[in-house]
Amino acid sequence: MAQPIPTSRILRRLLASGAHGRAANLLGRIHPADVGPLLGDLGPDEIRTVVELLFRQQRAENLLRELPFELLGDVMEALGDSRLAEVLGRLEVDDVAELVDALPETRREAILERLPQQRQRELKRLELYPASSAGRVMTTSYVALDETMTSAEAVESIRASGDLADSILYLYVVDENHCLRGVVPIRRLVASPSDRTCGELMLPEPVRVTPEVDQEEVARIVARYDLLAVPVTDADGTLLGVITVDDVIDVITEEATEDMYHLAGLSEEDRVFSPPRLAIRKRLPWMVLNLATVILAASVVALFEHTLEQMVSLALFLPVVGGMAGNGGIQALTVTTRGIALGEIEFSTGIRAVTKETIVGLSLGAATGLICALLAFAWSGNPYLGFVLFLSLVVTLTFAGLFGAAVPLALKAIGQDPALGAGVIVTTFTDAFGFLTFLGSATLLLDRLH
Amino acid sequence: MAQPIPTSRILRRLLASGAHGRAANLLGRIHPADVGPLLGDLGPDEIRTVVELLFRQQRAENLLRELPFELLGDVMEALGDSRLAEVLGRLEVDDVAELVDALPETRREAILERLPQQRQRELKRLELYPASSAGRVMTTSYVALDETMTSAEAVESIRASGDLADSILYLYVVDENHCLRGVVPIRRLVASPSDRTCGELMLPEPVRVTPEVDQEEVARIVARYDLLAVPVTDADGTLLGVITVDDVIDVITEEATEDMYHLAGLSEEDRVFSPPRLAIRKRLPWMVLNLATVILAASVVALFEHTLEQMVSLALFLPVVGGMAGNGGIQALTVTTRGIALGEIEFSTGIRAVTKETIVGLSLGAATGLICALLAFAWSGNPYLGFVLFLSLVVTLTFAGLFGAAVPLALKAIGQDPALGAGVIVTTFTDAFGFLTFLGSATLLLDRLH
Numbered sequence: 001m002a003q004p005i006p007t008s009r010i011l012r013r014l015l016a017s018g019a020h021g022r023a024a025n026l027l028g029r030i031h032p033a034d035v036g037p038l039l040g041d042l043g044p045d046e047i048r049t050v051v052e053l054l055f056r057q058q059r060a061e062n063l064l065r066e067l068p069f070e071l072l073g074d075v076m077e078a079l080g081d082s083r084l085a086e087v088l089g090r091l092e093v094d095d096v097a098e099l100v101d102a103l104p105e106t107r108r109e110a111i112l113e114r115l116p117q118q119r120q121r122e123l124k125r126l127e128l129y130p131a132s133s134a135g136r137v138m139t140t141s142y143v144a145l146d147e148t149m150t151s152a153e154a155v156e157s158i159r160a161s162g163d164l165a166d167s168i169l170y171l172y173v174v175d176e177n178h179c180l181r182g183v184v185p186i187r188r189l190v191a192s193p194s195d196r197t198c199g200e201l202m203l204p205e206p207v208r209v210t211p212e213v214d215q216e217e218v219a220r221i222v223a224r225y226d227l228l229a230v231p232v233t234d235a236d237g238t239l240l241g242v243i244t245v246d247d248v249i250d251v252i253t254e255e256a257t258e259d260m261y262h263l264a265g266l267s268e269e270d271r272v273f274s275p276p277r278l279a280i281r282k283r284l285p286w287m288v289l290n291l292a293t294v295i296l297a298a299s300v301v302a303l304f305e306h307t308l309e310q311m312v313s314l315a316l317f318l319p320v321v322g323g324m325a326g327n328g329g330i331q332a333l334t335v336t337t338r339g340i341a342l343g344e345i346e347f348s349t350g351i352r353a354v355t356k357e358t359i360v361g362l363s364l365g366a367a368t369g370l371i372c373a374l375l376a377f378a379w380s381g382n383p384y385l386g387f388v389l390f391l392s393l394v395v396t397l398t399f400a401g402l403f404g405a406a407v408p409l410a411l412k413a414i415g416q417d418p419a420l421g422a423g424v425i426v427t428t429f430t431d432a433f434g435f436l437t438f439l440g441s442a443t444l445l446l447d448r449l450h
Numbered sequence: 451m452a453q454p455i456p457t458s459r460i461l462r463r464l465l466a467s468g469a470h471g472r473a474a475n476l477l478g479r480i481h482p483a484d485v486g487p488l489l490g491d492l493g494p495d496e497i498r499t500v501v502e503l504l505f506r507q508q509r510a511e512n513l514l515r516e517l518p519f520e521l522l523g524d525v526m527e528a529l530g531d532s533r534l535a536e537v538l539g540r541l542e543v544d545d546v547a548e549l550v551d552a553l554p555e556t557r558r559e560a561i562l563e564r565l566p567q568q569r570q571r572e573l574k575r576l577e578l579y580p581a582s583s584a585g586r587v588m589t590t591s592y593v594a595l596d597e598t599m600t601s602a603e604a605v606e607s608i609r610a611s612g613d614l615a616d617s618i619l620y621l622y623v624v625d626e627n628h629c630l631r632g633v634v635p636i637r638r639l640v641a642s643p644s645d646r647t648c649g650e651l652m653l654p655e656p657v658r659v660t661p662e663v664d665q666e667e668v669a670r671i672v673a674r675y676d677l678l679a680v681p682v683t684d685a686d687g688t689l690l691g692v693i694t695v696d697d698v699i700d701v702i703t704e705e706a707t708e709d710m711y712h713l714a715g716l717s718e719e720d721r722v723f724s725p726p727r728l729a730i731r732k733r734l735p736w737m738v739l740n741l742a743t744v745i746l747a748a749s750v751v752a753l754f755e756h757t758l759e760q761m762v763s764l765a766l767f768l769p770v771v772g773g774m775a776g777n778g779g780i781q782a783l784t785v786t787t788r789g790i791a792l793g794e795i796e797f798s799t800g801i802r803a804v805t806k807e808t809i810v811g812l813s814l815g816a817a818t819g820l821i822c823a824l825l826a827f828a829w830s831g832n833p834y835l836g837f838v839l840f841l842s843l844v845v846t847l848t849f850a851g852l853f854g855a856a857v858p859l860a861l862k863a864i865g866q867d868p869a870l871g872a873g874v875i876v877t878t879f880t881d882a883f884g885f886l887t888f889l890g891s892a893t894l895l896l897d898r899l900h
């Protein structure tokens with residue numbers, strides 16, 4: 001059974017009564033992944049004590065690795081510089097890089113200097129790779145063998161690797177230049193006679209990635225080929241590191257959050273329990289931008305103030321046109337950005353996607369336009385009002401489909417995140433076109449609308 | 451290197467010239483996961499030939515397992531009943547269940563009858579579990595050992611399991627009642643001396659799930675504890691099956707798509723390259739619902755027709771209030787639904803989330819309201835218009851935060867999908883409140899606005 005997450009209440013009571021030994025025992029029985037969420041309910045002093053207890057148990061590094069982002073600052077502060085450096089020294093280099101990035105600028109140097117020379121060099125090398133690339137998430141702890149080794153010798157080298165053994169899923173066969181030749185799944189090793197050589201056992205030409213590849217692409221490859229780990233090699237085939245499936249799961253979750261967030265104009269740090277201060281600071285620029293774009297749409301309405309003066313009831317239909325435009329645009333946008341994220345769509349097939357969404361938009365516009373036209377006719381008794389609404393919804397939803405599919409593809413083509421900002425562009429243009437069509441055609445038919 | 455995806459052109463040319471032998475060779479060199487996307491570019495006759503060739507290579511089952519949903523119908527049709535049954539017989543039971551579900555009703559019975567008795571029984575058992583539950587995604591192929599077995603005997607039993615060996619990551623230690631006692635990671639087995647018993651090697655009390663648990667919860671557990679597989683046991687602890695990490699990755703991707711889609715009112719089958727017909731059929735009901743809700747918002751405007759008649763320029767600000775309302779609501783909604791999906795928020799902490807989003811909404815409303823008020827004052831020279839706009843944006847965005855956080859939590863509390871329909875409820879109410887505040891306060895201050 002998953003460890004029942006103990007109510008933080010027991011822990012708080014133990015801490016309050018100074019029963020640190022019992023608190024340490026309790027913590028010792030909790031999976032590191034469950035300690036993080038628990039800390040969310042504690043005060044700063046209590047967090048400090050818990051971190052202290054975990055440090056003594058040599059478990060602080062697992063806590064750091066598992067901690068939700070919003071608690072990281074507090075916990076790293078609770079550890080002093082030298083302790084933090086000691087804890088970081090026990091983690092794998094990709095985890096260290098992530099944690100160092102989360103440190104305030106002022107503290108970063110001090111911590112880096114206290115790390116072992118070897119670690120410092122590895123971190124420098126990691127920083128050469130672009131953000132969110134394979135090079136940043138790979139671990140450099142793996143077992144490399146040569147082709148002539150027998151299965152029995154390979155097993156021996158796994159035993160010798162000690163602690164590391166627990167994370168081994170594949171063994172990598174390399175030549176004298178450390179060039180990747182093949183991969184032996186540990187399951188295959190176990191099932192094979194002990195005198196077979198690694199060269200015989202290995203799967204040649206394994207799927208691999210270069211360190212510059214985006215982590216999202218790595219995740220797609222791992223998901224596509226059902227891998228447990230993927231080796232990272234440079235252009236010459238030299239083995240540099242390995243990306244394991246647990247990191248890939250984190251990437252998939254992170255990227256899905258990013259896509260949803262970007263569609264809504266949110267920053268990744270803005271989580272459900274982030275302090276309101278942070279949420280406001282992160283959302284305000286986007287809200288101001290949104291204000292600018294809705295004013296743009298409003299200025300289209302302003303062009304027709306004269307028409308509205310003559311027939312004020314037209315204003316009633318502005319929320320109808322705007323609301324339908326927004327919904328249609330978001331649907332086309334969601335289908336397209338998700339298709340891009342899942343690798344189902346490339347720029348070459350983009351035209352097909354745009355055509356499809358435009359056709360769908362046109363059809364949905366015709367169907368809802370007809371309903372809306374009949375309702376308007378029933379309400380006003382004027383067939384021309386119905387016609388104007390029908391035309392507006394057809395045009396609006398056609399553009400909603402067109403923009404919703406084309407904008408993320410265009411953003412991707414110019415090297416931008418397809419989701420970021422797409423929402424605001426699509427809704428602004430669709431709204432503007434919708435209002436233009438509605439008020440424009442109403443102006444032309446004004447004599448008949450009365 | 452990942453197999454370079456061969457342009458479907460080569461394959462088409464080989465098929466067109468009747469060079470089936472060479473086409474079969476080409477297919478033989480392509481990873482099953484890459485064949486699916488390739489089929490998307492082929493016509494129905496070509497698909498039939500490719501499926502025939504793969505069937506002869508005994509590789510059709512891998513194709514079926516990897517195929518994108520929209521191609522599944524065509525490919526399963528291309529295989530006759532008896533062949534399809536033969537192919538299904540070679541797959542694991544969770545895959546079979548998924549494929550059988552995708553068959554048209556009329557054909558399902560005929561196929562099921564042709565499956566081996568054992569498989570039919572297993573499928574019946576699977577159907578007892580709720581949709582999207584652990585019981586539906588688990589595989590029943592796993593290796594169970596008893597505590598007294600030595601490491602060497604365990605290795606022997608892996609060798610004996612043949613084909614299965616390739617998917618073994620953990621060995622499950624069970625007692626005489628098939629009750630799960632512990633788990634031995636295969637990595638640990640390899641690294642241990644051959645005379646150690648499984649009882650000594652096993653990690654006792656492993657994390658497990660019951661078959662009724664939702665697949666999303668299973669994915670969260672696997673991600674949280676960095677597992678490669680999780681055992682499924684009934685309430686008595688009897689081992690029923692295993693869920694592996696590759697299935698978990700599919701679940702995570704699927705659930706992320708579902709959340710994004712539900713927020714936008716889309717159905718999961720509506721993918722970027724689905725036929726327009728399907729997209730229209732799936733989106734139309736939602737569009738009609740949306741029409742109904744925007745008419746509701748419009749009817750709030752209709753209440754104030756008299757006010758608009760006296761001051762038609764108020765209509766210009768309707769898109770501003772509506773646009774800001776929509777954006778604020780979607781942001782609060784996205785943060786909250788994502789928090790629910792990632793398990794960061796429970797109903798008990800829901801009040802905190804709602805409070806936070808309400809405060810954030812209030813603050814964003816005050817900030818953008820102020821900007822908007824100053825602009826309106828600069829444009830009209832009337833401070834009261836500025837005040838009305840300030841008030842409207844404060845009220846609207848406060849409600850947007852409140853509804854955006856509260857609606858998904860309320861949906862979850864009554865056992866519904868938190869994302870489904872939340873978008874339409876939130877935007878309708880927020881729009882309606884926004885228009886009410888704006889036109890209501892404008893009506894009260896009408897004398898001063900001129």
